[in-house]
Amino acid sequence: MNAPVTSVDSYRLQDHSALQAQLTVAQIMTRREAFICALDGQSIEEAFQDVPDVYDVIPVLEGDDPRDINAEVIGTIDRREVRPAQMRQKVLSQMNEYSGNGIVETMPLLDFASAGRVDDLTLVTTGKGPQVSGLVTIYDLQRLPVRIALFAALTDLEEDIACLLHRTAPEPSEWAGLVQDPTGKIAAEIQSGLQRASNRDDLGSPILTLSFGVKLALLEGVKRHGRLRDFSIPTLQDIRIVRNNIAHGIPFENINVIPKAARDLRDLHSLVRKIIERNT
Template sequence: MSWATNHDASLEKLQQVQGSLMVGLIMVPRTDFLTCGPSETAAKVKKANKLNFSYIPVVDQKKRVVGLYNAERWFGDDAPNHPVESDYLPLSEDIVIGADASIFDFIRSADEVSTKLVVSGDGVAGLVSLSDVQQLPVRAALFALVTSLEMAMAMVIESRWPNAEEWMELLTENRRGKLKDQIKIAKQRDGFVSEIAFTQFGDKSTLLHKGGLVEGTRTAHEARFNAIQDLRNDLAHANRYADTPEAAVTVCRVVRDIYEIKDQLLRAGPVIEKFKTAT
Protein backbone atom coordinates (compact mmCIF):
# COMPACT_ATOMS: atom_id res chain seq x y z
CA MET A 1 0.00 0.00 0.00
CA SER A 2 1.43 3.40 -0.99
CA TRP A 3 0.24 6.51 0.75
CA ALA A 4 1.12 8.56 -2.31
CA THR A 5 -0.91 6.56 -4.81
CA ASN A 6 -3.85 5.65 -2.60
CA HIS A 7 -4.26 8.74 -0.50
CA ASP A 8 -2.42 12.00 -0.90
CA ALA A 9 0.65 12.83 -2.97
CA SER A 10 1.61 15.54 -0.48
CA LEU A 11 2.62 12.84 1.99
CA GLU A 12 5.12 11.51 -0.51
CA LYS A 13 6.53 15.03 -0.87
CA LEU A 14 7.03 15.23 2.88
CA GLN A 15 8.87 11.92 2.80
CA GLN A 16 11.08 13.29 0.01
CA VAL A 17 11.91 16.27 2.22
CA GLN A 18 12.87 13.90 5.03
CA GLY A 19 15.11 11.92 2.68
CA SER A 20 16.83 15.04 1.38
CA LEU A 21 18.04 16.03 4.86
CA MET A 22 21.27 14.09 5.16
CA VAL A 23 23.89 13.42 7.80
CA GLY A 24 26.42 15.51 5.90
CA LEU A 25 24.40 18.62 6.82
CA ILE A 26 24.98 18.21 10.56
CA MET A 27 28.42 16.60 10.81
CA VAL A 28 31.54 18.23 12.20
CA PRO A 29 33.87 18.41 9.16
CA ARG A 30 37.20 16.63 9.33
CA THR A 31 39.06 19.94 9.17
CA ASP A 32 37.64 20.78 12.60
CA PHE A 33 38.60 17.49 14.26
CA LEU A 34 40.53 17.23 17.47
CA THR A 35 42.46 14.01 16.99
CA CYS A 36 44.80 11.84 19.01
CA GLY A 37 47.40 9.19 18.21
CA PRO A 38 47.40 5.58 19.44
CA SER A 39 50.49 6.13 21.56
CA GLU A 40 49.15 9.23 23.35
CA THR A 41 48.00 8.71 26.92
CA ALA A 42 44.48 9.28 28.18
CA ALA A 43 45.83 12.01 30.47
CA LYS A 44 47.36 13.88 27.55
CA VAL A 45 44.16 13.59 25.53
CA LYS A 46 42.11 14.94 28.43
CA LYS A 47 44.40 17.96 28.76
CA ALA A 48 44.07 18.72 25.05
CA ASN A 49 40.28 18.17 25.03
CA LYS A 50 39.40 21.65 26.31
CA LEU A 51 35.97 21.63 24.62
CA ASN A 52 35.04 18.30 26.20
CA PHE A 53 34.42 16.29 23.04
CA SER A 54 32.88 12.96 24.04
CA TYR A 55 34.66 10.94 21.34
CA ILE A 56 37.90 11.82 19.60
CA PRO A 57 39.05 10.30 16.29
CA VAL A 58 42.24 8.27 16.53
CA VAL A 59 44.67 8.73 13.64
CA ASP A 60 47.81 6.83 12.69
CA GLN A 61 51.14 8.30 11.57
CA LYS A 62 49.74 8.90 8.07
CA LYS A 63 46.79 10.83 9.55
CA ARG A 64 44.37 8.08 8.56
CA VAL A 65 41.43 7.67 10.93
CA VAL A 66 41.63 4.26 12.57
CA GLY A 67 38.94 4.53 15.26
CA LEU A 68 37.31 6.55 18.04
CA TYR A 69 38.46 7.15 21.59
CA ASN A 70 35.92 7.55 24.38
CA ALA A 71 37.13 10.68 26.18
CA GLU A 72 33.84 11.30 27.98
CA ARG A 73 34.59 8.78 30.73
CA TRP A 74 37.32 11.04 32.12
CA PHE A 75 35.26 14.24 32.31
CA GLY A 76 34.75 13.84 36.05
CA ASP A 77 37.82 11.76 36.90
CA ASP A 78 41.57 11.89 36.54
CA ALA A 79 42.62 10.21 33.30
CA PRO A 80 45.28 7.49 33.55
CA ASN A 81 48.59 7.37 31.71
CA HIS A 82 47.46 4.38 29.66
CA PRO A 83 47.95 4.71 25.89
CA VAL A 84 44.88 5.30 23.73
CA GLU A 85 45.67 2.21 21.66
CA SER A 86 44.84 -0.01 24.62
CA ASP A 87 41.10 0.68 24.59
CA TYR A 88 39.88 2.75 21.62
CA LEU A 89 37.07 1.64 19.29
CA PRO A 90 38.69 0.38 16.06
CA LEU A 91 37.15 1.41 12.76
CA SER A 92 34.16 -0.82 11.97
CA GLU A 93 30.69 -0.71 10.42
CA ASP A 94 29.24 -0.06 13.87
CA ILE A 95 30.74 3.42 14.10
CA VAL A 96 30.51 4.69 10.51
CA ILE A 97 27.68 6.22 8.50
CA GLY A 98 27.51 7.66 4.99
CA ALA A 99 27.40 11.41 4.47
CA ASP A 100 24.41 10.89 2.16
CA ALA A 101 22.49 8.79 4.70
CA SER A 102 19.25 10.23 6.04
CA ILE A 103 19.48 12.11 9.31
CA PHE A 104 17.02 9.54 10.65
CA ASP A 105 19.43 6.71 9.87
CA PHE A 106 21.58 8.24 12.60
CA ILE A 107 18.89 9.42 15.02
CA ARG A 108 17.10 6.07 15.22
CA SER A 109 20.14 4.51 16.90
CA ALA A 110 22.01 7.54 18.27
CA ASP A 111 21.02 6.69 21.86
CA GLU A 112 22.81 3.35 21.41
CA VAL A 113 25.80 4.50 19.34
CA SER A 114 26.11 8.19 20.16
CA THR A 115 29.00 9.08 17.84
CA LYS A 116 29.82 7.95 14.33
CA LEU A 117 32.43 8.75 11.76
CA VAL A 118 30.92 10.09 8.54
CA VAL A 119 32.38 8.59 5.39
CA SER A 120 32.28 10.07 1.90
CA GLY A 121 34.15 8.96 -1.18
CA ASP A 122 37.19 6.99 -0.07
CA GLY A 123 37.65 8.44 3.38
CA VAL A 124 36.31 9.93 6.59
CA ALA A 125 34.73 13.33 5.95
CA GLY A 126 33.43 14.19 9.38
CA LEU A 127 31.88 13.11 12.65
CA VAL A 128 28.31 13.21 13.96
CA SER A 129 27.19 12.81 17.57
CA LEU A 130 24.09 12.77 19.74
CA SER A 131 24.48 16.47 20.53
CA ASP A 132 23.93 17.24 16.82
CA VAL A 133 20.25 16.31 17.25
CA GLN A 134 19.85 19.98 18.28
CA GLN A 135 20.85 21.30 14.86
CA LEU A 136 18.44 23.16 12.54
CA PRO A 137 18.34 20.51 9.76
CA VAL A 138 17.31 17.96 12.39
CA ARG A 139 14.50 20.24 13.58
CA ALA A 140 13.25 20.48 9.99
CA ALA A 141 13.50 16.72 9.51
CA LEU A 142 11.67 16.02 12.77
CA PHE A 143 8.88 18.45 11.94
CA ALA A 144 8.40 16.79 8.55
CA LEU A 145 8.34 13.35 10.21
CA VAL A 146 5.72 14.32 12.80
CA THR A 147 3.64 16.06 10.14
CA SER A 148 3.74 12.99 7.91
CA LEU A 149 2.59 10.86 10.86
CA GLU A 150 -0.37 13.13 11.54
CA MET A 151 -1.32 13.04 7.87
CA ALA A 152 -1.12 9.25 7.87
CA MET A 153 -3.29 9.15 10.99
CA ALA A 154 -5.93 11.28 9.28
CA MET A 155 -5.89 9.15 6.14
CA VAL A 156 -6.36 5.90 8.03
CA ILE A 157 -9.21 7.37 10.08
CA GLU A 158 -10.99 8.56 6.94
CA SER A 159 -10.50 5.13 5.36
CA ARG A 160 -11.82 3.33 8.44
CA TRP A 161 -14.84 5.64 8.82
CA PRO A 162 -15.76 7.23 5.45
CA ASN A 163 -18.75 8.82 7.18
CA ALA A 164 -17.32 11.49 9.51
CA GLU A 165 -20.30 11.19 11.85
CA GLU A 166 -19.12 7.68 12.73
CA TRP A 167 -15.71 8.69 14.04
CA MET A 168 -17.09 11.84 15.66
CA GLU A 169 -19.29 9.65 17.86
CA LEU A 170 -16.12 8.16 19.38
CA LEU A 171 -14.99 11.56 20.69
CA THR A 172 -16.27 13.23 23.84
CA GLU A 173 -19.37 15.38 23.63
CA ASN A 174 -17.26 18.47 24.29
CA ARG A 175 -14.85 17.71 21.45
CA ARG A 176 -17.71 16.89 19.04
CA GLY A 177 -19.36 20.19 19.83
CA LYS A 178 -16.21 22.21 19.23
CA LEU A 179 -15.47 20.38 15.99
CA LYS A 180 -18.96 20.92 14.63
CA ASP A 181 -18.82 24.62 15.51
CA GLN A 182 -15.49 25.00 13.68
CA ILE A 183 -16.77 23.07 10.67
CA LYS A 184 -19.92 25.19 10.53
CA ILE A 185 -17.90 28.42 10.56
CA ALA A 186 -15.51 27.09 7.89
CA LYS A 187 -18.39 26.17 5.59
CA GLN A 188 -19.92 29.61 6.01
CA ARG A 189 -16.59 31.17 5.02
CA ASP A 190 -16.04 28.73 2.16
CA GLY A 191 -12.97 27.38 3.95
CA PHE A 192 -14.09 23.79 4.46
CA VAL A 193 -11.86 20.97 3.22
CA SER A 194 -12.79 17.90 5.30
CA GLU A 195 -13.98 17.16 8.81
CA ILE A 196 -10.75 15.39 9.76
CA ALA A 197 -8.78 18.58 9.05
CA PHE A 198 -10.35 20.17 12.15
CA THR A 199 -9.27 17.45 14.56
CA GLN A 200 -6.36 17.92 16.94
CA PHE A 201 -3.49 15.49 17.30
CA GLY A 202 -5.06 14.12 20.48
CA ASP A 203 -8.36 13.49 18.68
CA LYS A 204 -6.63 11.40 16.04
CA SER A 205 -4.70 9.49 18.69
CA THR A 206 -7.95 8.65 20.49
CA LEU A 207 -9.59 7.45 17.28
CA LEU A 208 -6.65 5.24 16.34
CA HIS A 209 -6.82 3.50 19.72
CA LYS A 210 -10.61 3.15 19.78
CA GLY A 211 -10.55 1.81 16.24
CA GLY A 212 -7.87 -0.76 17.05
CA LEU A 213 -5.70 0.69 14.29
CA VAL A 214 -2.49 0.63 16.34
CA GLU A 215 -1.17 -1.95 18.76
CA GLY A 216 -0.76 -1.68 22.51
CA THR A 217 -2.70 -1.07 25.69
CA ARG A 218 -4.43 2.23 26.36
CA THR A 219 -1.75 3.23 28.88
CA ALA A 220 1.12 2.44 26.49
CA HIS A 221 -0.72 4.13 23.62
CA GLU A 222 -1.26 7.34 25.60
CA ALA A 223 2.37 7.42 26.78
CA ARG A 224 3.73 7.07 23.23
CA PHE A 225 1.39 9.58 21.65
CA ASN A 226 1.79 12.10 24.47
CA ALA A 227 5.57 11.99 23.96
CA ILE A 228 5.10 12.51 20.22
CA GLN A 229 2.73 15.42 20.87
CA ASP A 230 5.21 16.99 23.30
CA LEU A 231 7.92 16.83 20.64
CA ARG A 232 5.48 18.19 18.04
CA ASN A 233 4.64 21.17 20.25
CA ASP A 234 8.29 21.91 21.02
CA LEU A 235 9.12 21.88 17.32
CA ALA A 236 6.13 24.01 16.36
CA HIS A 237 6.84 26.65 18.99
CA ALA A 238 10.62 26.73 18.44
CA ASN A 239 11.24 25.42 21.96
CA ARG A 240 14.31 23.47 22.99
CA TYR A 241 13.74 19.78 22.43
CA ALA A 242 17.18 18.16 22.74
CA ASP A 243 19.27 20.51 24.83
CA THR A 244 20.43 17.81 27.24
CA PRO A 245 21.70 14.27 26.62
CA GLU A 246 18.58 12.90 28.31
CA ALA A 247 16.27 14.95 26.08
CA ALA A 248 18.19 13.90 22.96
CA VAL A 249 17.85 10.23 23.98
CA THR A 250 14.09 10.77 24.32
CA VAL A 251 13.98 12.19 20.80
CA CYS A 252 15.65 9.03 19.48
CA ARG A 253 13.04 6.87 21.21
CA VAL A 254 10.15 9.01 19.94
CA VAL A 255 11.49 8.82 16.37
CA ARG A 256 11.58 5.02 16.56
CA ASP A 257 8.01 5.03 17.89
CA ILE A 258 6.85 7.22 15.01
CA TYR A 259 8.36 4.88 12.43
CA GLU A 260 6.79 1.88 14.15
CA ILE A 261 3.36 3.55 14.29
CA LYS A 262 3.55 4.53 10.63
CA ASP A 263 4.37 0.93 9.74
CA GLN A 264 1.33 -0.22 11.73
CA LEU A 265 -0.87 2.30 9.91
CA LEU A 266 0.40 1.03 6.56
CA ARG A 267 -0.43 -2.51 7.59
CA ALA A 268 -3.88 -1.37 8.71
CA GLY A 269 -4.66 -0.17 5.19
CA PRO A 270 -5.46 -3.58 3.64
CA VAL A 271 -7.47 -4.51 6.76
CA ILE A 272 -9.57 -1.37 6.35
CA GLU A 273 -10.24 -2.10 2.70
CA LYS A 274 -11.29 -5.65 3.58
CA PHE A 275 -13.59 -4.33 6.32
CA LYS A 276 -15.24 -1.84 3.97
CA THR A 277 -15.79 -4.54 1.36
CA ALA A 278 -17.32 -6.94 3.89
CA THR A 279 -19.72 -4.34 5.28
Protein backbone atom coordinates in the same frame (compact mmCIF):
# COMPACT_ATOMS: atom_id res chain seq x y z
CA MET B 1 -1.26 27.98 -8.95
CA ASN B 2 -2.10 25.07 -6.65
CA ALA B 3 -5.68 23.86 -6.69
CA PRO B 4 -7.58 23.96 -3.39
CA VAL B 5 -7.81 20.81 -1.32
CA THR B 6 -11.22 19.38 -2.10
CA SER B 7 -10.97 15.93 -0.49
CA VAL B 8 -9.04 14.03 2.15
CA ASP B 9 -7.39 11.93 -0.57
CA SER B 10 -6.19 15.01 -2.45
CA TYR B 11 -4.74 16.31 0.80
CA ARG B 12 -2.64 13.12 0.92
CA LEU B 13 -1.19 13.60 -2.56
CA GLN B 14 1.76 15.57 -1.21
CA ASP B 15 4.91 13.43 -1.49
CA HIS B 16 7.66 14.25 0.98
CA SER B 17 10.01 11.46 -0.10
CA ALA B 18 12.03 13.85 -2.25
CA LEU B 19 12.49 16.15 0.75
CA GLN B 20 13.53 13.25 2.99
CA ALA B 21 16.09 12.14 0.38
CA GLN B 22 17.79 15.54 0.67
CA LEU B 23 17.95 15.43 4.47
CA THR B 24 21.01 13.32 5.19
CA VAL B 25 23.67 12.88 7.85
CA ALA B 26 26.01 15.05 5.75
CA GLN B 27 23.91 18.08 6.72
CA ILE B 28 24.41 17.68 10.47
CA MET B 29 27.82 16.05 10.86
CA THR B 30 30.96 17.79 12.05
CA ARG B 31 33.24 17.69 9.03
CA ARG B 32 36.69 16.17 9.11
CA GLU B 33 38.52 19.50 8.99
CA ALA B 34 36.79 20.65 12.20
CA PHE B 35 37.72 17.62 14.34
CA ILE B 36 39.46 17.98 17.67
CA CYS B 37 41.76 14.95 17.65
CA ALA B 38 44.23 13.03 19.78
CA LEU B 39 47.35 11.21 18.59
CA ASP B 40 47.90 7.57 19.40
CA GLY B 41 51.35 8.27 20.83
CA GLN B 42 50.29 11.08 23.19
CA SER B 43 49.53 10.61 26.83
CA ILE B 44 45.80 10.73 27.58
CA GLU B 45 46.41 13.71 29.85
CA GLU B 46 48.14 15.60 27.05
CA ALA B 47 45.47 14.66 24.49
CA PHE B 48 42.68 16.22 26.57
CA GLN B 49 44.70 19.15 27.90
CA ASP B 50 43.01 21.82 25.77
CA VAL B 51 39.78 19.95 24.96
CA PRO B 52 36.65 21.66 26.38
CA ASP B 53 34.84 19.66 29.05
CA VAL B 54 31.79 19.26 26.79
CA TYR B 55 33.80 16.85 24.61
CA ASP B 56 34.28 13.53 26.42
CA VAL B 57 35.14 11.52 23.31
CA ILE B 58 37.52 12.55 20.51
CA PRO B 59 38.91 10.74 17.46
CA VAL B 60 42.43 9.34 17.54
CA LEU B 61 44.78 9.81 14.59
CA GLU B 62 47.82 7.90 13.50
CA GLY B 63 50.88 10.09 13.01
CA ASP B 64 52.29 13.17 14.69
CA ASP B 65 49.97 16.04 13.65
CA PRO B 66 46.49 16.25 15.26
CA ARG B 67 45.43 18.78 12.59
CA ASP B 68 46.34 16.60 9.62
CA ILE B 69 42.99 16.04 7.84
CA ASN B 70 44.54 13.28 5.74
CA ALA B 71 45.79 11.26 8.69
CA GLU B 72 44.04 7.94 9.26
CA VAL B 73 41.45 7.84 12.06
CA ILE B 74 42.25 4.68 13.99
CA GLY B 75 39.88 4.97 16.94
CA THR B 76 38.34 7.12 19.67
CA ILE B 77 39.30 7.87 23.24
CA ASP B 78 36.71 8.47 25.99
CA ARG B 79 38.10 10.18 29.05
CA ARG B 80 35.18 8.92 31.15
CA GLU B 81 36.52 5.39 30.69
CA VAL B 82 39.98 6.34 31.94
CA ARG B 83 40.84 6.13 35.63
CA PRO B 84 42.91 8.99 37.10
CA ALA B 85 45.90 6.67 37.49
CA GLN B 86 45.78 5.91 33.76
CA MET B 87 45.86 9.51 32.53
CA ARG B 88 49.63 9.41 31.89
CA GLN B 89 49.36 6.24 29.79
CA LYS B 90 49.49 6.42 26.01
CA VAL B 91 46.22 7.09 24.19
CA LEU B 92 46.75 3.87 22.24
CA SER B 93 46.54 1.81 25.45
CA GLN B 94 42.97 2.97 26.26
CA MET B 95 41.70 3.63 22.74
CA ASN B 96 38.54 2.11 21.29
CA GLU B 97 39.61 0.92 17.87
CA TYR B 98 37.79 2.07 14.74
CA SER B 99 36.80 -0.85 12.53
CA GLY B 100 36.03 1.24 9.46
CA ASN B 101 32.30 0.56 9.75
CA GLY B 102 31.07 4.09 10.33
CA ILE B 103 27.69 5.22 9.04
CA VAL B 104 27.60 6.79 5.59
CA GLU B 105 27.00 10.49 5.11
CA THR B 106 24.14 9.79 2.66
CA MET B 107 22.12 8.06 5.40
CA PRO B 108 18.67 9.75 5.60
CA LEU B 109 18.20 11.69 8.80
CA LEU B 110 14.97 9.85 9.56
CA ASP B 111 16.95 6.59 9.53
CA PHE B 112 19.63 8.15 11.73
CA ALA B 113 17.00 9.38 14.20
CA SER B 114 15.31 5.96 14.26
CA ALA B 115 18.47 3.91 14.64
CA GLY B 116 18.42 3.79 18.41
CA ARG B 117 20.79 5.50 20.75
CA VAL B 118 23.87 6.34 18.74
CA ASP B 119 27.26 6.25 20.41
CA ASP B 120 28.53 9.40 22.05
CA LEU B 121 30.59 9.77 18.90
CA THR B 122 29.89 7.98 15.62
CA LEU B 123 32.29 8.29 12.71
CA VAL B 124 30.91 9.00 9.23
CA THR B 125 32.30 7.91 5.86
CA THR B 126 31.51 8.84 2.28
CA GLY B 127 30.46 5.27 1.61
CA LYS B 128 33.24 4.83 -0.96
CA GLY B 129 35.71 3.39 1.51
CA PRO B 130 36.76 3.59 5.18
CA GLN B 131 38.04 7.18 4.92
CA VAL B 132 36.34 9.25 7.65
CA SER B 133 34.57 12.38 6.42
CA GLY B 134 32.76 13.48 9.56
CA LEU B 135 31.33 12.57 12.93
CA VAL B 136 27.96 12.78 14.64
CA THR B 137 26.63 12.31 18.16
CA ILE B 138 23.16 11.86 19.56
CA TYR B 139 23.14 15.59 20.34
CA ASP B 140 23.12 16.34 16.62
CA LEU B 141 19.48 15.22 16.70
CA GLN B 142 18.77 18.74 18.00
CA ARG B 143 19.83 20.26 14.68
CA LEU B 144 17.32 21.88 12.36
CA PRO B 145 17.59 19.38 9.45
CA VAL B 146 16.64 16.55 11.84
CA ARG B 147 13.66 18.52 13.10
CA ILE B 148 12.59 19.17 9.49
CA ALA B 149 12.86 15.46 8.68
CA LEU B 150 10.82 14.51 11.74
CA PHE B 151 8.21 17.19 11.09
CA ALA B 152 7.80 16.06 7.47
CA ALA B 153 7.33 12.48 8.69
CA LEU B 154 4.82 13.67 11.29
CA THR B 155 2.94 15.60 8.61
CA ASP B 156 2.77 12.49 6.41
CA LEU B 157 1.49 10.51 9.39
CA GLU B 158 -1.15 13.13 10.21
CA GLU B 159 -2.40 13.14 6.61
CA ASP B 160 -2.83 9.37 6.64
CA ILE B 161 -4.50 9.37 10.07
CA ALA B 162 -6.99 11.91 8.68
CA CYS B 163 -7.68 9.57 5.78
CA LEU B 164 -8.13 6.58 8.09
CA LEU B 165 -10.48 8.50 10.39
CA HIS B 166 -12.44 9.78 7.40
CA ARG B 167 -13.16 6.15 6.52
CA THR B 168 -13.66 4.66 9.98
CA ALA B 169 -15.47 7.56 11.71
CA PRO B 170 -16.95 9.69 8.91
CA GLU B 171 -19.72 11.23 11.03
CA PRO B 172 -18.46 14.29 12.98
CA SER B 173 -21.38 14.11 15.41
CA GLU B 174 -19.91 10.94 16.95
CA TRP B 175 -16.35 12.18 17.41
CA ALA B 176 -16.77 13.60 20.91
CA GLY B 177 -18.22 10.27 22.05
CA LEU B 178 -15.24 8.30 20.75
CA VAL B 179 -12.55 10.02 22.80
CA GLN B 180 -11.73 9.77 26.48
CA ASP B 181 -12.30 13.35 27.54
CA PRO B 182 -13.05 13.82 31.25
CA THR B 183 -12.30 17.57 31.13
CA GLY B 184 -14.25 18.27 27.94
CA LYS B 185 -11.20 19.93 26.37
CA ILE B 186 -11.09 17.63 23.34
CA ALA B 187 -14.82 18.06 22.73
CA ALA B 188 -14.33 21.84 22.73
CA GLU B 189 -11.48 21.50 20.20
CA ILE B 190 -13.65 19.29 18.00
CA GLN B 191 -16.49 21.80 18.09
CA SER B 192 -14.10 24.62 17.25
CA GLY B 193 -12.76 22.64 14.29
CA LEU B 194 -16.24 21.91 13.00
CA GLN B 195 -17.08 25.60 13.21
CA ARG B 196 -14.00 26.45 11.14
CA ALA B 197 -14.95 23.80 8.58
CA SER B 198 -18.45 25.27 8.21
CA ASN B 199 -16.91 28.61 7.25
CA ARG B 200 -14.68 27.19 4.48
CA ASP B 201 -15.32 25.31 1.26
CA ASP B 202 -11.75 24.24 0.38
CA LEU B 203 -10.96 21.69 3.09
CA GLY B 204 -12.91 18.73 1.76
CA SER B 205 -13.64 17.25 5.20
CA PRO B 206 -14.03 18.55 8.76
CA ILE B 207 -11.39 16.03 9.88
CA LEU B 208 -8.75 18.27 8.30
CA THR B 209 -9.54 21.09 10.73
CA LEU B 210 -8.65 19.05 13.82
CA SER B 211 -5.29 19.34 15.55
CA PHE B 212 -2.72 16.56 15.53
CA GLY B 213 -3.47 15.79 19.18
CA VAL B 214 -7.21 15.47 18.56
CA LYS B 215 -6.60 13.17 15.59
CA LEU B 216 -4.44 10.93 17.80
CA ALA B 217 -7.17 10.90 20.47
CA LEU B 218 -9.74 9.94 17.83
CA LEU B 219 -7.46 7.20 16.52
CA GLU B 220 -7.22 5.75 20.02
CA GLY B 221 -11.00 6.06 20.38
CA VAL B 222 -11.69 4.29 17.10
CA LYS B 223 -9.40 1.46 18.22
CA ARG B 224 -11.04 1.31 21.64
CA HIS B 225 -14.48 0.99 20.04
CA GLY B 226 -13.40 -2.05 18.02
CA ARG B 227 -13.20 -0.50 14.58
CA LEU B 228 -9.53 -1.31 14.03
CA ARG B 229 -9.20 -5.02 14.63
CA ASP B 230 -5.73 -6.56 14.64
CA PHE B 231 -4.27 -3.08 14.96
CA SER B 232 -1.90 -2.40 17.86
CA ILE B 233 -1.21 1.27 18.45
CA PRO B 234 2.30 2.01 19.81
CA THR B 235 2.75 4.45 22.65
CA LEU B 236 1.76 7.90 21.43
CA GLN B 237 3.08 10.05 24.28
CA ASP B 238 6.63 10.43 22.91
CA ILE B 239 5.24 11.22 19.44
CA ARG B 240 3.02 13.93 20.93
CA ILE B 241 5.91 15.48 22.87
CA VAL B 242 8.28 15.50 19.89
CA ARG B 243 5.64 16.98 17.61
CA ASN B 244 4.83 19.75 20.10
CA ASN B 245 8.53 20.51 20.67
CA ILE B 246 9.13 20.86 16.93
CA ALA B 247 5.94 22.83 16.24
CA HIS B 248 6.76 25.33 19.00
CA GLY B 249 10.49 25.57 18.33
CA ILE B 250 11.41 24.04 21.70
CA PRO B 251 14.68 22.10 22.06
CA PHE B 252 14.12 18.43 22.84
CA GLU B 253 14.24 18.20 26.62
CA ASN B 254 15.47 14.59 26.67
CA ILE B 255 17.42 13.82 23.53
CA ASN B 256 17.56 10.11 24.42
CA VAL B 257 13.79 9.86 23.82
CA ILE B 258 14.06 10.92 20.17
CA PRO B 259 15.13 7.56 18.67
CA LYS B 260 12.20 5.76 20.35
CA ALA B 261 9.77 8.49 19.26
CA ALA B 262 11.06 8.24 15.68
CA ARG B 263 10.62 4.45 15.71
CA ASP B 264 7.12 4.74 17.19
CA LEU B 265 6.28 7.27 14.49
CA ARG B 266 7.43 4.91 11.74
CA ASP B 267 5.67 1.90 13.27
CA LEU B 268 2.39 3.79 13.63
CA HIS B 269 2.56 5.17 10.10
CA SER B 270 3.27 1.73 8.66
CA LEU B 271 0.23 0.30 10.43
CA VAL B 272 -2.03 3.18 9.38
CA ARG B 273 -1.00 2.76 5.75
CA LYS B 274 -1.62 -1.00 5.86
CA ILE B 275 -5.16 -0.44 7.10
CA ILE B 276 -5.85 2.22 4.46
CA GLU B 277 -4.59 -0.13 1.74
CA ARG B 278 -6.62 -3.01 3.15
CA ASN B 279 -9.81 -0.94 3.06
CA THR B 280 -9.20 0.65 -0.35
